[in-house]
Amino acid sequence: MIEDLVDRLRLLRTPGIGPVTFRQLIMRFGTPAAALEAVPDLARRGGGKAPAIRSHGDAEREIARVDKLGARFLALGQGLYPRLLAELEDAPPLLIAKGNLNLFDRQAVAIVGARNASAAACRFARGLAHDLGQHELVVVSGLARGIDSAAHDGALGTGTLGVIAGGIDIFYPPENQARQETMYEQGLVLAEMPPGTEPRARHFPYRNRIIAGMCGGTVVVEAAPRSGSLITARLAAEAGREVMAVPGSPLDPRAQGCNQLIRDGATLIQNAADVVEAMRPFESRLRSEAVPYETKYEELNGQDAIGLVEGLLGPVPVPVDEVIRLSGHSPGAVQMALLELDLAGRLDRHAGGKVSLRE
Amino acid sequence: MIEDLVDRLRLLRTPGIGPVTFRQLIMRFGTPAAALEAVPDLARRGGGKAPAIRSHGDAEREIARVDKLGARFLALGQGLYPRLLAELEDAPPLLIAKGNLNLFDRQAVAIVGARNASAAACRFARGLAHDLGQHELVVVSGLARGIDSAAHDGALGTGTLGVIAGGIDIFYPPENQARQETMYEQGLVLAEMPPGTEPRARHFPYRNRIIAGMCGGTVVVEAAPRSGSLITARLAAEAGREVMAVPGSPLDPRAQGCNQLIRDGATLIQNAADVVEAMRPFESRLRSEAVPYETKYEELNGQDAIGLVEGLLGPVPVPVDEVIRLSGHSPGAVQMALLELDLAGRLDRHAGGKVSLRE
Numbered sequence: 001m002i003e004d005l006v007d008r009l010r011l012l013r014t015p016g017i018g019p020v021t022f023r024q025l026i027m028r029f030g031t032p033a034a035a036l037e038a039v040p041d042l043a044r045r046g047g048g049k050a051p052a053i054r055s056h057g058d059a060e061r062e063i064a065r066v067d068k069l070g071a072r073f074l075a076l077g078q079g080l081y082p083r084l085l086a087e088l089e090d091a092p093p094l095l096i097a098k099g100n101l102n103l104f105d106r107q108a109v110a111i112v113g114a115r116n117a118s119a120a121a122c123r124f125a126r127g128l129a130h131d132l133g134q135h136e137l138v139v140v141s142g143l144a145r146g147i148d149s150a151a152h153d154g155a156l157g158t159g160t161l162g163v164i165a166g167g168i169d170i171f172y173p174p175e176n177q178a179r180q181e182t183m184y185e186q187g188l189v190l191a192e193m194p195p196g197t198e199p200r201a202r203h204f205p206y207r208n209r210i211i212a213g214m215c216g217g218t219v220v221v222e223a224a225p226r227s228g229s230l231i232t233a234r235l236a237a238e239a240g241r242e243v244m245a246v247p248g249s250p251l252d253p254r255a256q257g258c259n260q261l262i263r264d265g266a267t268l269i270q271n272a273a274d275v276v277e278a279m280r281p282f283e284s285r286l287r288s289e290a291v292p293y294e295t296k297y298e299e300l301n302g303q304d305a306i307g308l309v310e311g312l313l314g315p316v317p318v319p320v321d322e323v324i325r326l327s328g329h330s331p332g333a334v335q336m337a338l339l340e341l342d343l344a345g346r347l348d349r350h351a352g353g354k355v356s357l358r359e
Numbered sequence: 360m361i362e363d364l365v366d367r368l369r370l371l372r373t374p375g376i377g378p379v380t381f382r383q384l385i386m387r388f389g390t391p392a393a394a395l396e397a398v399p400d401l402a403r404r405g406g407g408k409a410p411a412i413r414s415h416g417d418a419e420r421e422i423a424r425v426d427k428l429g430a431r432f433l434a435l436g437q438g439l440y441p442r443l444l445a446e447l448e449d450a451p452p453l454l455i456a457k458g459n460l461n462l463f464d465r466q467a468v469a470i471v472g473a474r475n476a477s478a479a480a481c482r483f484a485r486g487l488a489h490d491l492g493q494h495e496l497v498v499v500s501g502l503a504r505g506i507d508s509a510a511h512d513g514a515l516g517t518g519t520l521g522v523i524a525g526g527i528d529i530f531y532p533p534e535n536q537a538r539q540e541t542m543y544e545q546g547l548v549l550a551e552m553p554p555g556t557e558p559r560a561r562h563f564p565y566r567n568r569i570i571a572g573m574c575g576g577t578v579v580v581e582a583a584p585r586s587g588s589l590i591t592a593r594l595a596a597e598a599g600r601e602v603m604a605v606p607g608s609p610l611d612p613r614a615q616g617c618n619q620l621i622r623d624g625a626t627l628i629q630n631a632a633d634v635v636e637a638m639r640p641f642e643s644r645l646r647s648e649a650v651p652y653e654t655k656y657e658e659l660n661g662q663d664a665i666g667l668v669e670g671l672l673g674p675v676p677v678p679v680d681e682v683i684r685l686s687g688h689s690p691g692a693v694q695m696a697l698l699e700l701d702l703a704g705r706l707d708r709h710a711g712g713k714v715s716l717r718e
Contacts, residue, residue, distance in 0.1 A: 120610055247606030247618055250629040251479055259606055263627045270609040270618050 007032035009059035012093050016051050019090040020349050024339045039343055048344025065195050071098035071168045085214040092192045096168045099188030103159050108138040110211045112229045113147025113221035121222035126154035131272030133158025140215050143176055147221045160187040165207040166199035167191055208232040216282025217242030219269055223257035230257050242278045244269045305329055309337040317354035366391035368418035371452050375410050378449040379708050383698045398702055407703025424554050430457035430527045444573040451551045455527045458547030462518050467497040469570045471588045472506025472580035480581040485513035490631030492517025499574050502535055506580045519546040524566040525558035526550055567591040575641025576601030578628055582616035589616050601637045603628045664688055668696040676713035
């Protein structure tokens with residue numbers, strides 16, 4: 001088991017291997033150990049050089065560090081890993097968790113919104129989180145300023161889970177240190193990045209997909225157009241989860257994002273009862289068995305497939321399904337060719353299952 | 360033509376003959392004159408005494424009074440009568456209009472809301488009405504305080520129509536006298552009640568059905584739960600028109616009605632463009648020919664039908680369709696029996712095409 005974790009970490013922390021590539025490798029080769037062995041050859045067949053696979057020692061050091069921090073790893077496809085999150089195509093292969101893991105047993109709902117929200121909206125978020133806690137729901141958010149903090153505070157007594165963009169031991173923003181430390185004790189904190197990672201701009205959308213993906217629904221409270229909260233809402237919708245939004249006056253610019261979400265089909269939320277009603281369809285899915293690695297790909301079609309797939313790709317992202325259709329080859333062969341191009345550093349993977357050739 | 364108007368007025372102003380009964384009589388007998396002649400017999404067959412038909416002189420006096428006020432009658436099924444309004448089962452058989460009748464040539468949208476609306480909401484309504492005017496839409500409202508007044512003011516330069524609950528010469532609330540007088544000149548004012556009628560509580564729902572019925576859509580701006588504006592919205596929905604609502608913060612009690620409307624399916628409105636988009640399906644219906652009196656009922660089945668229909672009715676309102684089905688008789692026969700009971704003062708007609716026996 002510990003060896004499996006070491007191999008997982010080595011594979012996952014290898015540059016160029018993201019969650020989708022990781023999943024493709026496991027689906028093809030069965031175990032992290034077998035995937036690690038195959039990677040150099042795959043990359044060479046894709047026309048690149050072998051990626052610098054993370055060392056055994058590096059992985060063991062990270063495991064020891066997580067252990068020392070009082071945290072633990074959760075592996076996709078195993079035991080405690082959040083069921084709904086496992087359904088995402090780009091579910092994190094490993095999460096680092098610190099706090100009360102029993103919170104995973106209960107239905108979760110996300111409350112997200114603007115960092116610079118109005119005092120009234122923060123008060124609303126806190127009250128909503130509190131009331132949802134009374135309904136046994138776990139409140140998930142991102143431990144950011146504004147709405148996130150208010151949501152965590154409101155649900156601290158009943159169960160709240162914070163997903164952070166940096167390492168499990170990093171406090172961002174710094175003024176949230178006390179809140180995050182309290183949640184280690186009374187709630188739960190999740191991180192995808194290795195300990196010590198300072199969050200950068202690109203980490204926040206990754207964090208948002210975890211928030212949206214582990215919850216049956218996401219409530220947006222006060223969000224500006226083109227804000228991170230709307231990205232979370234879009235990710236929730238793409239994952240087939242309930243998108244909910246709290247309306248506001250059209251005269252208030254901070255309400256525009258939520259009002260637009262409602263126009264686009266999000267459920268208008270006025271109180272906790274509205275959320276509970278909207279979340280009802282997800283109660284049963286919490287109990288269902290997720291099967292994250294269900295498909296084994298067919299055998300390869302040989303080197304020809306790579307040339308063909310490469311010829312179908314360009315700098316503009318196209319859906320993998322379309323590449324498969326145009327290629328005339330089996331999905332397994334095309335996926336393998338993509339995997340090889342990917343490991344060779346010649347492929348970019350985009351949202352919505354799209355890929356492009358790296359220029 | 361003037362004789363037809365006299366007969367219409369005599370029939371309509373006869374106690375116990377409301378818009379639905381009026382329409383039934385015209386559908387059965389073809390003209391107001393023929394209906395007037397038939398009423399006493401019908402009532403007697405229904406088991407009551409003949410209603411006190413309004414005199415020729417009374418009708419002529421009302422016509423002269425309307426003329427002197429600079430207003431005119433519009434008859435359902437004739438010329439200028441608003442097309443969409445004519446589609447209602449309980450469309451007013453006669454309207455009294457004062458102002459610019461050319462406004463009927465353009466698409467109309469209602470803006471309604473709370474009399475005690477916030478200053479911000481009134482400002483929003485005024486701006487919305489102004490912007491809708493720029494899109495050639497006529498803004499319809501009820502000349503009440505608050506949102507109604509703001510909507511009229513915003514559209515005064517482009518075209519606005521006020522429907523009032525009392526007579527065409529009555530100013531209610533009194534402080535709206537100047538506004539109403541301005542609309543006689545620059546807009547249009549409509550009344551269903553005879554001149555001199557002071558509006559009473561029961562008149563306002565009648566007024567609201569005209570507002571909802573003559574417009575392709577109704578926008579509600581700030582409305583409390585169980586308010587008149589929500590009745591207008593319900594009537595609009597029942598007539599198959601677009602229901603639109605302006606959202607607000609759940610923390611603002613005045614936003615609850617609108618937020619609930621949106622939850623129930625109303626289109627969330629943030630600006631004039633949203634309204635224009637929602638109203639697009641109604642553009643063509645403005646031009647279509649309405650045929651208000653399309654059905655002629657079949658011949659009677661005789662006195663038996665009355666006894667049978669009476670036996671099927673009680674104090675609880677039931678749909679006419681159900682009475683027809685249970686009776687085993689033709690729709691024409693049942694409608695006629697109902698008409699006779701109605702004219703005999705023994706029937707009550709309710710919203711949604713329901714009837715009950717008067718106790």
